[in-house]
Amino acid sequence: MGNWxxxxxxxxxxxxxxxxxxxxxxxxxxxxxxSYNMLFGKLALKCLFEDYFEESRHFSTIIMLKPIDDPHVDLMATLSGPLDHKPDERIAGNAVFRWQNDLDDPHTFMDLFVSNSDPVLQMRSCANFPRYGVAAIGILPLLLKKRATAEDYGVMGLRYGSERLSAGITVMPFAIKDQLPRSAWLVSKLGRLTFGVQYEPQYGIRDEMKYKNMLNWSCAVGYGVGSGSPLCPSFNFGLELAKSSQFIASFYQHAVVQRRVKNPFEESEVVGITNYIDFGFELQTRMDDTKISNSIPDSTFQLAASWQANKNFLLKGKLGPLSSSVALAVKSWWKPSFTFSISATRDRVSGTTDYGFGLRVENLREASYQRADPNYVMLTPNKEHLAEGTVWKIGNRPMLESDVNAGNFDRLPKELRPQGRIL
Incomplete structure (x- = not known):
């Protein structure tokens, strides 16, 4: 009876x-x-150094929406400008209408970009064939106030991508012969090491063989650990010689930690919460004797860190030789979601502190709180663990294990999976 x-x-x-x-x-x-511009931790560092750090005394608004009846299309509109009226500045507005062939694969798409500045109207597209690892890309400015260069008439390209190799070339169909190609790259991955080289013919006289000019070449090597999913810690270290004149050393780490929950509004079975901590550092040093400007130092650095306490609060900080910034973002996961951010920048030269504000409205990514399956959470095995399952004790730090470490992300929502298996 008691069992009933x-x-x-x-x-x-x-x-x-x-x-x-x-x-x-x-x-x-x-x-x-x-791929050279996206690997070596560059995309992660760009997000860490720029997201939610609004320009001083400026505001930005981003609206990203998609219709319920047709999730293959979406619209992203941005509006930014100064907080106070300035005669030499105006409010900048643009919008991107995008069509995506596969909801889970963003690699085949077409979008239309409209703006109140150049280019006024631009079309971009990519046709990806994953079976062969080949993709064709195209960028066509349809309306411009002035077409000054061959690039203003359009860019076409072809690329190959696999898990260990990425190679591609872009050309300007209306360019004269000695300006081809617009860019070319080759990136290869061997274990945890990634090597890459890129050619961009921007320097040299018109009749010169620009591939002989070392300023048109860049090379990089990186060491990376991690799958690319936010549920898996990652570590990236990169060294780059950009344009054969600038040495760049960068470091980025994404840490996944879990802490105890002491929230009376949560259910009793909720014992912890996952936090994300990111840290990045970048050092740039010029290798040539050319003095570009008195205001541009020969060597500079920046470091930043962020802490996401839960699904609603994100705190970031950034430090540089001339200024330091801090940003706070608050997000509500409604449909659509709203994100409000405020950032403060301290200028060490003038001794002033200015503020910037941002607002984002979005329903593109529909991730929500996930109650992790017990298989995803594991403590160091002990007798209590074997007898009672997951047991929390002060001083223990459980980490995500099981399928996540094994690389099986199929059971996770697509927002928490790695970005893709194309290098």
């Missing part, structure tokens, strides 16, 4: 919130970019 009234308590769970910005919006159009 006895109800087994629910198993303990850990809250796993989605990242504020995952996958990054820049990843949606990464097929149009050189």
């Amino acid at each position: 009234f006895y109800k087994e308590p629910p198993p303990p769970v850990v809250l796993v919130p989605p990242l504020f910005e995952f996958p990054p919006l820049a990843a949606r159009t990464r097929m149009l970019e050189s």
Whole structure:
């Protein structure tokens, strides 16, 4: 009789919130970019150093929406400008209408970009054939106020991508012969090491063989650990010689930690929550004797860190030789979601502190709180663990294990999976 009234308590769970910005919006159009410009931790560092750090005394608004009846299309509109009226500045506005062939694969798409500045109207597209690893890309400015260069008449390209190799070339069909190609790259991955080289003919006289000019070449090597999913810690270290004149050393680490939950509004079976901590550092040093400007130092650095406490709050800080910034973002996961951010920048030269504000409205990424399956959470095995399952004790730091470490992300929502298996 007693067993009829006895109800087994629910198993303990850990809250796993989605990242504020995952996958990054820049990843949606990464097929149009050189893999050299996206690897070596560059995309992660760009998001860490720029997202939610608004320009001083400026505001920005981003609206990203898609219709319920047709999720293959979406619209992203941005509006930014100064907080106070300035005669030499105006409010900048643009919008991107995008069509995507596969909801889970952003590599085949077409979008139309409209703006109140150049280009006024531009079309970009990519046709990806994953069976062969080949993709064709095209960028066509339809309306411009002035067509000054061959690039203003359009860019076409072809790329190949696999898990270990990426190669591509872009050309300007209306360019004269000695300006081809516009860019070319080759990136290869061997284990945890990634090597890459890129050619961009920007320097040299018109009749010169520009591939002989070392300023048109860049090379990089990187060491990386991690799968690319926010549920898996990652580590990236890169060295780059850009344009054969600038040495860049960068470091980025994404840490996944879990802490105890002491929230009276949560259910009793919720014992912990996953936090995301990111840290990045970048050092740039010029290798030539050319003095570009008195205001541009020969060597500079920047470092930044961010902490996402839960699905609603994100705190970031950035430090540089001339200024330091801090940003706070608050997100509500409604449909659509709203994100409000405020940033403060301290200028060490003038001794002033200015503020910037941002607002984002989005329903493109629909991730929500996930109650992690017990298989995803594991403590160091002990007798209590074997007898009672997941047990929390002060001083223990459980980490995500099981299928996540094995590389099986099929059971996770697509927002928490790696961005893709194309290098």
